[in-house]
Amino acid sequence: MVPTDYYLIVAALLFTIGVLGVLMRRNALIIFMSIELMLNAVNLTFVALARQLHSIDGQIFVFFVMTVAAAEVAVGLAIIISIFRLKGTVHVDAINLLRG
Amino acid sequence: MITFFFFLFAVVAIASAIAMVLHKNPVYSALFLIMTFFGVAGFYFLLEAQFIAIVQIIVYAGAIMVLFLFVIMLLNLRQETRAPIGRPLQLFFGAGFSILLLAQIFLIIRAGTLTSKVGEFPPERINAMGSAETLGGVLFTEYLFPFEAASVLLLVGMIGAIILGRKQLPKEK
Numbered sequence: 001m002v003p004t005d006y007y008l009i010v011a012a013l014l015f016t017i018g019v020l021g022v023l024m025r026r027n028a029l030i031i032f033m034s035i036e037l038m039l040n041a042v043n044l045t046f047v048a049l050a051r052q053l054h055s056i057d058g059q060i061f062v063f064f065v066m067t068v069a070a071a072e073v074a075v076g077l078a079i080i081i082s083i084f085r086l087k088g089t090v091h092v093d094a095i096n097l098l099r100g
Numbered sequence: 101m102i103t104f105f106f107f108l109f110a111v112v113a114i115a116s117a118i119a120m121v122l123h124k125n126p127v128y129s130a131l132f133l134i135m136t137f138f139g140v141a142g143f144y145f146l147l148e149a150q151f152i153a154i155v156q157i158i159v160y161a162g163a164i165m166v167l168f169l170f171v172i173m174l175l176n177l178r179q180e181t182r183a184p185i186g187r188p189l190q191l192f193f194g195a196g197f198s199i200l201l202l203a204q205i206f207l208i209i210r211a212g213t214l215t216s217k218v219g220e221f222p223p224e225r226i227n228a229m230g231s232a233e234t235l236g237g238v239l240f241t242e243y244l245f246p247f248e249a250a251s252v253l254l255l256v257g258m259i260g261a262i263i264l265g266r267k268q269l270p271k272e273k
Contacts, residue, residue: 002106005209007143010110012205014117014136016198021121023194024186029126029172033133036164037117040140043156047149055219056226056238062152063239066159067250071257073164077171078264084175091183 007048015041028080028090032073039069102146109146113139125181126172130165137161148223151231 014037021034043062050058084090116135123129137160144153186194226234239247 002103002146004213006106006110007147008209009206010113010143012202012209013114014140015205016202017114017117017121019201020194020198023197024191025121026183026186027126027177029168029175029177030121030129033120033129033168036160037120037133037136040137040160043152044140044143047144047147047152049214051147051149051223052214053216053219054222056221056234057219059149059152059235060238060243062149063155063235064246064250066155067254070159070164071253073167074257074261075264077167078261081171081174082264089179090175090177091179 004048004052008045011041011044011048014038014044026092028083028092028095031092032076032080036069036073039065105142106146109139109142112136113143122185124185126177127169130168130172133168134161134165137165148227149231151235 018034018036018038018041021037022031025031025034043065046058046062046065050056080090083095087094113136116132116139120129120132120136123132137156141153141156141161144150144156185191221234229237
């Protein structure tokens with residue numbers, strides 16, 4: 001059996017790569033994908049610790065995180081589409097006004 | 101055997117995540133992210149959370165990433181694809197802060213294993229009952245209210261996406 005710490009280290013690496021994507025990239029779609037990656041890394045931590053602590057609550061939380069992520073992606077992508085209609089780009093440096 | 105698969109999934113997940121962040125073309129980024137999601141689903145299988153693993157493949161790799169690819173192909177992103185990844189100063193500070201964060205998390209992991217009240221669902225019990233059955237049993241009893249709230253959240257998300265995605269926003273009166 002692989003120790004829980006190994007899973008935590010992989011989850012930490014995935015989370016850091018997601019942070020790197022948010023900080024480095026200027027394309028709103030890639031930033032959005034990096035946020036999904038971070039959510040996944042946290043889910044992995046939840047499941048790994050749930051197994052270690054003999055609990056099912058971690059898996060339930062992963063379930064809810066996935067639900068929220070699905071709703072978030074639907075709304076977020078709709079916002080990105082309407083920004084693209086308005087500005088003609090999804091480059092985040094070009095999006096500097098809250099009002100249309 | 102499990103160790104071999106763990107390292108296989110780890111290499112797949114982390115390599116595709118790095119490729120996702122560094123690739124200029126968003127279509128390839130989305131495909132690499134799907135690879136990462138499959139790697140994470142493999143971890144869930146190794147952690148004996150079969151139901152979560154299947155949901156991960158269906159919801160994340162299936163539904164969410166199809167939505168992403170759909171939007172990427174809907175938008176004309178030629179301009180973004182040609183632009184450089186970021187400004188040099190931004191790359192420097194982004195990488196610096198990420199490494200700082202990684203060091204912090206490693207220190208937390210190395211500080212010791214998490215101990216707390218041991219729950220009543222050891223892997224043997226979950227396997228004997230079935231992953232989906234155990235999860236459903238707890239979801240529909242102990243977590244019934246959050247479950248119903250999640251359904252309302254999905255409805256709100258659906259309505260929000262339809263209103264935001266309309267051709268023109270309704271005129272203010």
